[in-house]
Amino acid sequence: MSCETETAVVLRHAGQKITPQRMLILSTLRHAGEHVTAPIVLEAVRRLYPYVDASTxxxxxxSAAELGLVSETDMGxxxxxxxxIGRDRHHHLICRSCxxxxxxxxSYLDSLATALYDEQGFxxxxxHFAIFGVCQNCRV
Amino acid sequence: MSCETETAVVLRHAGQKITPQRMLILSTLRHAGEHVTAPIVLEAVRRLYPYVDASTxxxxxxSAAELGLVSETDMGxxxxxxxxIGRDRHHHLICRSCxxxxxxxxSYLDSLATALYDEQGFxxxxxHFAIFGVCQNCRV
DNA sequence: CATGTAAGTGCAACTAATCGCATTTACAAC
DNA sequence: GTTGTAAATGCGATTAGTTGCACTTACATG
Structure with a gap:
């Protein structure tokens, strides 16, 4: 199954409709490969389909972030x-210095999740998790 | 030592200057007690000192967030x-549903921090940490 | 107390993001 | 296919947040 089809299945399973805009936006993000901002996605999408609105x-x-298809990270x-993200969940360590x-x-967060569920019912x-701090190189 | 003075000590120790605006903003936040947004702080500050700018x-x-005096949480x-925050660090569990x-x-995050430091040098x-999820009541 | 300077502030212009509402569209059921 | 409807879109307006720059101010030093 192609990755487009796979994405569509996830969307439909969540009760969402498959629209051209939506597929184009998600496809753009998937092939961007690295972290991109919403305005960059908008610009790229508009090159193919000019009348897409920022709010869309x-x-x-x-909504894709809520479904776990993408991560949404405030870089500060x-x-x-x-x-x-796809199936490959991971998190980010962001250095405040560099x-x-x-x-x-x-795996680092699995034990935390287990503890929260067992002890708090949460x-x-x-x-999507961003951990701020200072990386090894910048600690000097 | 009053809490105003204590705040000033932290600021000065970080090489920051003690300005009326800064003390007013932090004092407002301290006495607000609960989570407040920047526009609400701005409005409250302006009631006492009308010409404070939003950018300030x-x-x-x-910068207070970087010093650990306040937490900055994207509620989604x-x-x-x-x-x-003061001296009493804590984190937040935010329910997506309610x-x-x-x-x-x-304490929940101490072991995570230790593991990151030992294994990654980070x-x-x-x-400031916000964990999204679904709370016990909303899981039904 | 006078002074040098690095940090902070206000202003203005700008980008990022949200929201309500009228219109359109995907898609399920017939 | 036709049709009903809930969801999605686009638009306009608005709020949230950032940035560069000229001016001001806290405060350390002598």
Whole structure:
């Protein structure tokens, strides 16, 4: 099954409709590969389909984030970055000093999620997680 | 030592100047008690000192967040909430379904911070942390 | 207390993001 | 196919937040 079809299945399963705008926005994000901002997605989408509105992009990215298809990360500098996730969940370590972003495997947060569920009854959605701090290089 | 003085000490220790605007903004936030947005802080500050600019509020809250005096939490609905922290670090569990916010003790994240430091050399700043998910009541 | 300077502020212009509402459209049921 | 309807879109208006720059001010030093 192609990745387009797979995305469509996830959307439909969540009760969402398959619109050209939506597929185009998600496809753009998936093939962007790295972190991109909403305005960049908008610009790229408009090159193919000029009359897409900014609000549609924000709404699409927001709902896709809730479905776990994309991650939505506030990088701290006024720009929210989006990234395609697919099945491969991971998290981000963001250095306050150099601004570098590194990925973090899911396993680090599994025990936290388990503890929250057992002790608080809170089913944590750890799909998008940004941890700020200082990386090894910048600690000097 | 009064809380005003204590705040001033933290600011000065970080190489920041003690300005009337800054003290007013932080004082407002401290006595607000709960989560408040930047526009609400701005409005409250302007009642006492009308010519404070929005950018000053954002800059002050941002730098105070880096110092760990306040937490800065994206609640997911387009509004970033600020909260006074002082010495009492804690985190937030935010329910996607009912929007409820509950506090979480620091201890849950200590082991995560230790693991990140030992295995990745990353010194995590866990001062402001928002965990999204579904709370016990909403899971049905 | 006078002074040098680095940090902070206000202003204006701008980008980012949200929201309500009228219109359109995907798609399920017949 | 036709049709009903709930969801999605586009538009306009508005709020939230950022940035560059000229001016001001806190405060350290002598």
């Amino acid at each position: 992009v924000y709404r699409t990215l927001g 500098a006024g720009d929210t970055q989006f990234e395609w 601004g570098g972003v590194s990925s973090l495997d899911n 089913q944590a959605d750890l799909g | 509020v954002y800059r002050t809250l941002g 609905a387009g509004d970033t909430q600020f909260e006074w 929007g409820g916010v509950s506090s979480l003790d620091n 010194q995590a700043d866990l001062g």
